[in-house]
Amino acid sequence: MLTRRAILAAASLAAPAALAQEAWPQRAVTMIVPWAPGGSNDVVARLLAPALEARLRQPFVVENRPGGGGSVGMALAMRARPDGLTVFISSASNHVFHPLIANETSYDVREAFQGVAMLADVPNVLAVHPAVPARNVQELVAWIRTQRGGVAYGSSGVGSSNHLAGELFRMRTGLDITHVPYRGGGPAMADLIGGTIPMAVMNLPTLIPPAEAGRVRLLGVGTATRVSLKPDLPTIQEQGVADYAVRSWTGAFLPRGTPRAIVETLSAAFKEALEAPLARTRLRDIGSEPLFMDPAATDAFVREEYTRWGPVVRAANIRIE
Structure with missing residues (x-):
């Protein structure tokens, strides 16, 4: 038989685990879009935000922080605490192309951010x-x-x-x-x-x-x-323009170091939001193709983009004016 003391001891041991699994998020989540309102990233973020709110029961607030080819919003997201309350809605433009063109060496986007989900092909x-x-x-x-x-x-x-x-x-x-x-x-x-x-x-x-x-x-x-x-x-x-193809995309990222449980919870919420027939229809109606990838696949995809476009940017000698 379990004694009262044993039951209390078991409860005290379970408490930290219960606290660690406490529902996330406990307050509003900010979704930073590094472009002005009206752009494709902004449209995708605002389309998915209500579905995220419904699943996670907290507001998801889209905050536009344009400037510097997306680098202003990126820097803000990079400095955020890794607590899952600041989500970066990024794109090929500021996540791959701008760092390559700017020859940015003070940080590595691939290491600064943890992939959460790929959302759309644009x-x-x-x-x-x-x-x-x-x-x-x-x-x-x-x-x-x-x-x-x-x-x-x-x-x-x-x-x-x-x-x-x-x-x-x-x-x-x-x-x-x-x-x-x-x-x-x-x-x-x-x-x-x-x-x-x-x-x-x-x-x-x-x-x-x-x-x-x-x-x-x-x-x-x-x-x-x-x-x-x-x-x-x-x-x-x-x-008639030979060898011409440039794709864009929209993805969700968190600061590296965010607890894995939060990353996976948010990724699952994005997946569910993208699987909703209405969301898929509305994304296609505005010209975006739903493109979900899980956290590991999102990180791998970003690294592949760097491998592909780095030589192209160098060969074309494209630089920031």
């Missing part, structure tokens, strides 16, 4: 203002060649996937085009719609609403194959 698209007399990439190339002094193109920021996609387009075509960086997809879109810049390379989710309203014209998608949402939109590569 196509880059070449778009123009309706006043530009081009209906496809070949016509755009021909028009640019007639413009004395070249043509400006906008992107969501220095070192963004849009920037790299634009520079790759310049190199593959030999065109005289000049990069104009913005503090996110939203501001770049505003200037494209207003005619301040004649063309831009941006993520498809940012471009769909103004394209459907006739305020911008989509010419080509930067993926290797056409995307399901816009099957009639040809790839840039199939329109």
Whole structure:
């Protein structure tokens, strides 16, 4: 028989374990998006936040911290306590391209952050203002060649996937085009719609609403194959620009050192959110393809991206202006 003393002793031994397994989170979670409102990362974060709140029973607050090609928000997330209460909603732009282009050596993103989940694959698209007399990439190339002094193109920021996609387009075509960086997809879109810049390379989710309203014209998608949402939109590569393919993505990360249980709990919540039929439909409606990866696969994917793009950036001699 168990004595009262034995029962109390067992309870006291179990207490620390129970405390360690105490429900997380106990208060609101901040989701840092290193781009201005309206960009693809922002759209994905705000779409998934309600599902995370429903599962984990705490608010998930999206906080936009744009600037420096995503490095401002990244630095803020990197300094956060590893308690799971600050989630970094990152992208290929600031997680891979910007560090490579900036030749940043003060930190290694791969070591600073723990992957939680890959969330979405986001196509880059070449778009123009309706006043530009081009209906496809070949016509755009021909028009640019007639413009004395070249043509400006906008992107969501220095070192963004849009920037790299634009520079790759310049190199593959030999065109005289000049990069104009913005503090996110939203501001770049505003200037494209207003005619301040004649063309831009941006993520498809940012471009769909103004394209459907006739305020911008989509010419080509930067993926290797056409995307399901816009099957009639040809790839840039199939329109004559050889060896052209740049993909973007959105993923969730936590500061390295965050307890494993929290990482796995949050990853499972993202997985459940992405598996909801409504979320998948809405993501596809805005031009993003759901792309879940668990923490280990997310970390491995980031390392593969560095291995792939490092030589390309060096060979192209792409640097921050």
